[in-house]
Amino acid sequence: GQQLNQSPQSMFIQEGEDVSMNCTSSSIFNTWLWYKQDPGEGPVLLIALYKAGELTSNGRLTAQFGITRKDSFLNISASIPSDVGIYFCAGREMGFRAGNNRKLIWGLGTSLAVNP
Amino acid sequence: DGGITQSPKYLFRKEGQNVTLSCEQNLNHDAMYWYRQDPGQGLRLIYYSQIVNDFQKGDIAEGYSVSREKKESFPLTVTSAQKNPTAFYLCASSTPNEQFFGPGTRLTVL
Numbered sequence: 646g647q648q649l650n651q652s653p654q655s656m657f658i659q660e661g662e663d664v665s666m667n668c669t670s671s672s673i674f675n676t677w678l679w680y681k682q683d684p685g686e687g688p689v690l691l692i693a694l695y696k697a698g699e700l701t702s703n704g705r706l707t708a709q710f711g712i713t714r715k716d717s718f719l720n721i722s723a724s725i726p727s728d729v730g731i732y733f734c735a736g737r738e739m740g741f742r743a744g745n746n747r748k749l750i751w752g753l754g755t756s757l758a759v760n761p
Numbered sequence: 762d763g764g765i766t767q768s769p770k771y772l773f774r775k776e777g778q779n780v781t782l783s784c785e786q787n788l789n790h791d792a793m794y795w796y797r798q799d800p801g802q803g804l805r806l807i808y809y810s811q812i813v814n815d816f817q818k819g820d821i822a823e824g825y826s827v828s829r830e831k832k833e834s835f836p837l838t839v840t841s842a843q844k845n846p847t848a849f850y851l852c853a854s855s856t857p858n859e860q861f862f863g864p865g866t867r868l869t870v871l
Contacts, residue, residue: 689862690859733804747809
């Protein structure tokens, strides 16, 4: 199946630094979702985006739905040790109304390590 | 408490045995999903169901089977035909727009 191109694959940063990661697709999307997964646990939804250009925050996290509808970005400001984990992007292609096809396309994740 | 439960957290089976993983949700969601996660490969869709008594194959359905007899439940059977069953299995349910995950079951086949 199709996969999203998520980058970077991994990051190792100092506590207090800001973090940026992104996802790109080859097709147009109408939904972008960002998740965080802790080791041995299920992914937790962080932010959902539904409109091109939309910018949404959740605490220190900010995500944007790209204008082209083919990309999305996640920023974490002032990182702390509990930000450690794997961040996944996921999206739904344009042309699939939510009620008819709820399958998501996933990135391979960005692994974040924070040095205290 | 509303949520998605998966049991057990860890499961061990001998090669050649079928095993069924449980997934229950009390969120009143119509759609449910099963994913497999291997290191470095992200989430791969096994099966999904958009409504009771209906389900569709995902990208890696071979060697797996599911049923959806109740809205709340979507069990996954890993059959002996699955060549490499050791993995972390995640169940999810969704609103029309957002998917939510259970805590996962780690299956190890010896």
